[in-house]
Amino acid sequence: MNMKKTCATLIAASLLASVPAWAMAQSAVAANDKPVSLQSDVNQMTQQALNELSKLVPELKDFPAISISTDENDGDEAVIFIHLHKNEQQKYPYATIEVDRKYGDIVGFYIKRENESDNTFADKEKAVQSATSFLEQLLKEEAKQYHVSDKSYGQNGAIFFERKINGVSLLGGGISVFLDEEANVTGFHKNI
Structure with missing residues (x-):
């Protein structure tokens, strides 16, 4: 071993x-x-x-x-x-x-979570607000580099964030925040 x-x-x-x-x-x-x-x-x-x-x-x-x-x-x-x-x-x-x-x-x-639906998601505005707040609390100052993507609301209830530095999007530097039907965060994935 x-x-x-x-x-x-x-x-x-x-x-x-x-x-x-x-x-x-x-x-x-x-x-x-x-x-x-x-x-x-x-x-x-x-x-x-x-x-x-x-x-x-x-x-x-x-x-x-x-x-x-x-x-x-x-x-x-x-x-x-x-x-x-x-x-x-x-x-x-x-x-x-x-x-x-x-x-x-x-x-x-x-x-x-128990009794959590995999098919029902919060409305886009509420989801974006919740996901943004989560990122700001988790990443603090670094969160300013991430911006909601134009393709921000995925079919799986995810909000996608692009990493931008001086207005330039960095390929592969995105974050996905997953939410349930009440806009509670159920997941987070940062591409490294």
């Missing part, structure tokens, strides 16, 4: 025995403010992502961490996957959070 799989297994095992994910202790940090190991780095990024998203989606505080894994990609797009489930005995609700392992940014989020 390679080192990454060993570390991911140790991380998942330690978190399975823990209290709700948002209550995980901060990982140890060396004197130079750099993580002391891959495990502490992953734990720190996981904690930061959970803290940030719990402010925007408070119900995540009730979800115990089920597992944390990392992909096997050694490139710049390596991602930490945080899998949350409110109750192991029930299928719903559950959530998945994706964190860019290189920078610690949240690049994906999805929550599936």
Whole structure:
């Protein structure tokens, strides 16, 4: 078993025995403010992502961490996957959070609630307002670089944002925010 799989297994095992994910202790940090190991780095990024998203989606505080894994990609797009489930005995609700392992940014989020329709979506104006507010709270100053796309409302209830710098759209730099029929955010995906 390679080192990454060993570390991911140790991380998942330690978190399975823990209290709700948002209550995980901060990982140890060396004197130079750099993580002391891959495990502490992953734990720190996981904690930061959970803290940030719990402010925007408070119900995540009730979800115990089920597992944390990392992909096997050694490139710049390596991602930490945080899998949350409110109750192991029930299928719903559950959530998945994706964190860019290189920078610690949240690049994906999805929550599936019980009794949530996959076919009914909020009206466009309400959806754009809710999605924009979510991005502003999550990305703070960086959100100013994202603008609602002309093709903003997708068939899946998503609002699409283009990243523009000095008025120039950046290819592949978009964000999708997914919403339910009440314009509650159910997902977020940032192209990296």
